[in-house]
Amino acid sequence: MRLSSCFMPTLKENPAEAQVTSHRLMLRAGLIRQTSAGIYIWLPLGLRVMRKIEQIVREEQDRTGALEILMPTIQPAELWQESGRYEAYGKEMLRITDRHDREMLYGPTNEEMITDLFRATVKSYKDLPLNMYHIQWKFRDEIRPRFGIMRGREFLMKDNYSFDIDGEAGRISYNKMYVAYLRTFARLGLVAIPVRADTGAIGGDLSHEFQILADTGESTLYYDKEIENFDLVSLTGDIDPTTIEKLQSLYAMEEEKHDAENCPVAPEDLRCAKGIEVGHIFFFGTKYSDAMNAKVTGPDGNLIPVEMGSYGVGVSRLVGALIEANHDDNGIIWPEAVAPYKVGLVNLRIKDDDCTAACDDLYQKLTTAGVEVLYDDRDMGAGGKFADMDLAGLPWQLIVGPRGLKNGVVELKNRRTGHREELSLSDAVNKLGA
RNA sequence: CGGGGAGUGGCGCAGCCUGGUAGCGCACCUGUUUUGGGUACAGGGGGUCGCAGGUUCAAAUCCUGUCUCCCCGACCA
Numbered sequence: 001m002r003l004s005s006c007f008m009p010t011l012k013e014n015p016a017e018a019q020v021t022s023h024r025l026m027l028r029a030g031l032i033r034q035t036s037a038g039i040y041i042w043l044p045l046g047l048r049v050m051r052k053i054e055q056i057v058r059e060e061q062d063r064t065g066a067l068e069i070l071m072p073t074i075q076p077a078e079l080w081q082e083s084g085r086y087e088a089y090g091k092e093m094l095r096i097t098d099r100h101d102r103e104m105l106y107g108p109t110n111e112e113m114i115t116d117l118f119r120a121t122v123k124s125y126k127d128l129p130l131n132m133y134h135i136q137w138k139f140r141d142e143i144r145p146r147f148g149i150m151r152g153r154e155f156l157m158k159d160n161y162s163f164d165i166d167g168e169a170g171r172i173s174y175n176k177m178y179v180a181y182l183r184t185f186a187r188l189g190l191v192a193i194p195v196r197a198d199t200g201a202i203g204g205d206l207s208h209e210f211q212i213l214a215d216t217g218e219s220t221l222y223y224d225k226e227i228e229n230f231d232l233v234s235l236t237g238d239i240d241p242t243t244i245e246k247l248q249s250l251y252a253m254e255e256e257k258h259d260a261e262n263c264p265v266a267p268e269d270l271r272c273a274k275g276i277e278v279g280h281i282f283f284f285g286t287k288y289s290d291a292m293n294a295k296v297t298g299p300d301g302n303l304i305p306v307e308m309g310s311y312g313v314g315v316s317r318l319v320g321a322l323i324e325a326n327h328d329d330n331g332i333i334w335p336e337a338v339a340p341y342k343v344g345l346v347n348l349r350i351k352d353d354d355c356t357a358a359c360d361d362l363y364q365k366l367t368t369a370g371v372e373v374l375y376d377d378r379d380m381g382a383g384g385k386f387a388d389m390d391l392a393g394l395p396w397q398l399i400v401g402p403r404g405l406k407n408g409v410v411e412l413k414n415r416r417t418g419h420r421e422e423l424s425l426s427d428a429v430n431k432l433g434a
Numbered sequence: 435c436g437g438g439g440a441g442u443g444g445c446g447c448a449g450c451c452u453g454g455u456a457g458c459g460c461a462c463c464u465g466u467u468u469u470g471g472g473u474a475c476a477g478g479g480g481g482u483c484g485c486a487g488g489u490u491c492a493a494a495u496c497c498u499g500u501c502u503c504c505c506c507g508a509c510c511a
Contacts, residue, residue, distance in 0.1 A: 012460060012472070013446050017504050037503070092510070109511080143435070143509060157511075209511090218510090280511060312511060348470060383472040390471090401470055411470085 001341065002363075003376045007044050009033075010388050020216050022323035023148025025332050029391045031319070038145025038153030045392065046319065048340035050156065053188065053318050054135055056337065057158045060184040064176050066131040066160050071110050071117075073137050077103035079112035083291045094141045106139040111288050111310055114161045118306065119294035125165045125304070128296065129173055133160030135315060147216065150276065150320035158313040163306045165298065167285060170307035174206060174283040177311045179239055181210055181279050182247075184313065186235040189335035190325060192278055193232070195221050195252040206283040209254055211275030214324045219275045223252035224265045276321045283309040326416075332393030333416050341374040343432055344394040346386070348401035350379045359400050362410070362425060369433035390415065398428055 008030040017034070018024040026032045031046030042050060058068065074096065080086035086093075086105075094106040107113070114132065122130065135158045145153050162173035178194065185192035192210040211221055227250050235243070251265045263270065289295065289305040298304045314321075326333045336342060343366060347359040356377075363375045374394060376385050382401070389397050397413040404410055409422040412431065423431065 009444085011445060015445070016440080016447095019505070034503090138511085140510075144505095144507090146505085151510090155511080159511095277511065314511060317511080346470095351469095381468080381472065382470050386471045388472090399470075403470065 001374050003374060004378050006374070008388075008392070009043070010391055012387075018148060020147045020150070020324075021327060022150065022216070022320040025323055025327060025391070026148055026320065029332055029393065032149060034148075038142055038151070040149060040152060040154075045340040049322075049334070049338050050316060050319050052338045052340075053322075054156070054158070054315050056187050057184055057313050057315060058135065060180045060187070061133050061158065061160065063183075064131070064180045066133045068134065069132050070134045071107075071113050071136060073107055073139070074104050075107045075110075075113055077105055079116055079292075080105065083112050083115075083288055085112070092140050092142070094139045107136075108138055108140045109157075109310075109312075110134070110136075110159060111161065111308075112292065115288045115292045115294050115308070118163055119289075119292060122163070122296060122306075125296050125298050128163055128165045128306070129169055130163040131160055131173060131176075133158060133311075147218075148320055150216075150317050150324075151218070152316065155314060156316040158315055160311050162309040162311070164309075165296070165304065165307065167307055170283055170285065170309060171206070174281065174309050175244070177281050177309070178208060178248075179244060181281065181311075181313070182232065182235045182239065182244075183237070185210060185212075185278065186233050187337055188318065188322065189233060189337060190278070190318075190322065191232045193221065193223060193227055193252055193275065194247065195223065195254050195275075196257055197254045197280065198256045208281050209275075209277050210279035210281075212278055212321050212325060213273050214276050214321070215274055216324055217274035217276040219277050220255040220272065221252065221275045222255065222258040222263070222270055222272050224250045225269050225271045226250055227252060228271070276317070276324065277314070278318055278321050279311075279313045281309065281311040283307075327393070330387075331391035334393045334395060336395045339372075339393070339395050341372040341394050343371055343373045343396045343398055344389045344392065345373050345375040346389060346397055346399045347375070347377050348382050348385070348399065350377060352402050355400060355402050355405060358405055358410075358425065362398065362400065362429065365429045366432060369429065371432050396432060398432070 010030045011028045014024050015027050018027050026046065029045065030043055032040045032042055034040050077086055089108065093108055096104040096106060098104055135156065137154055138157050139154050142151060142153050145151055162170065164170040164173050190212055192212050194208045194210055197207045197209040211219060230247060285307050286305040288308055295303040295305050322338060323332050326335060345359060345363055347356060349355045359375065363373055366373045376389065393415060395415055397415060399411040399413060404422065408424055410425055410428050411420055411422055412428055413420045
């Protein structure tokens with residue numbers, strides 16, 4: 001993508017409304033624009049990052065055998081009246097009336113809807129286990145939206161729902177998701193600690209939150225310091241079951257569940273930290289299947305209420321959380337897996353024909369090699385280009401100017417380490433294309 | 435919802451106390467200049483001062499109401 005024809009409205013100064021790092025950088029780097037409290041427009045670069053996160057989440061879901069569907073954002077009130085949550089959810093729920101005066105709502109989650117789908121279609125234990133997910137916008141009318149995208153009212157969430165014949169099978173489904181979440185966050189380059197959590201409004205008895213440690217986090221966690229030695233970021237691909245067992249045996253509790261007096265971890269080994277919740281999984285048994293009469297015929301011919309779990313990942317929140325975990329004073333530092341582009345090609349002298357010819361050629365060669373390049377072909381000073389490129393946080397900057405070209409070299413800068421090296425043009429292409 | 439703060443060009447702000455024809459920096463446009471970390475000079479465009487009402491010869495400025503946004507808290511994925 002040529003920057004001259006891209007839409008990346010960067011800001012030199014900090015917007016007054018943004019106090020938190022990720023919020024500030026997202027506005028400054030031109031990833032989002034706010035339209036009202038907790039509601040945002042996603043601009044090209046921000047959207048690209050979110051799509052990449054979404055795709056990683058999707059791949060790890062598909063890998064477990066979960067099936068992707070897409071449920072609507074607008075739901076009928078009846079379903080929620082049936083489960084009892086229409087009243088219980090209170091003002092957080094955005095309620096809408098259609099032209100026929102029918103009560104509708106903008107979905108904050110989809111347990112009712114999928115349970116309704118299930119009971120209408122699945123009749124036999126032979127169709128279990130079943131696990132379906134979707135990646136869809138949600139709306140929760142927060143009392144106080146804050147931290148930019150991280151606590152918005154409208155947000156993109158991956159949520160899935162497991163259906164099993166009994167509690168034992170349900171827990172197997174739950175553990176599958178637990179593992180999928182470890183893999184997902186590892187691929188994103190995030191250390192997300194699974195902590196035991198309260199089940200809250202969703203209900204049930206088994207629940208983990210996946211928390212990224214960050215000072216700006218809203219949750220307080222207590223955990224065994226041993227977890228810090230756990231190499232969570234390398235947990236991609238197939239994960240050894242004993243690793244899971246060991247991880248689950250280590251103490252990690254959300255504040256509400258932490259009991260200082262009965263804590264099995266010695267005080268000197270206990271850590272307390274703030275975390276950003278990026279995933280939450282629940283096993284809640286028959287809470288909704290009982291309320292909504294979702295039953296299947298078992299092997300003995302009798303009707304059995306189905307055992308359910310639900311599992312969420314805050315896809316849009318992850319964009320902010322990733323920035324909280326990956327930035328410096330100059331801007332964002334994207335992990336390669338989610339960077340909007342891999343390389344920023346910086347043409348230092350657009351009016352120099354040789355320089356521009358070299359850049360055009362590099363752009364074409366890299367693009368052909370399948371490398372995602374953001375080519376800064378704007379006619380402006382070098383300082384502004386460097387500043388924008390650091391702000392945007394692409395993993396690599398390929399800097400091309402007349403000075404280096406005279407010696408047949410370009411400069412490759414690693415955004416994260418700041419390390420620079422001079423390379424011939426062909427070496428640069430080979431290195432980035434590898 | 436309780437407490438605090440703020441709405442003046444795209445962004446950051448001054449002006450308000452003490453009413454008198456709206457200003458600065460950045461950004462933008464034109465030209466010259468400059469060119470490896472936000473170059474310099476000159477010229478230019480853009481704002482019914484959140485909205486509504488009131489006071490006054492006159493309101494960004496004073497009064498009343500209202501909306502919005504931000505921060506702290508409680509709540510929540």
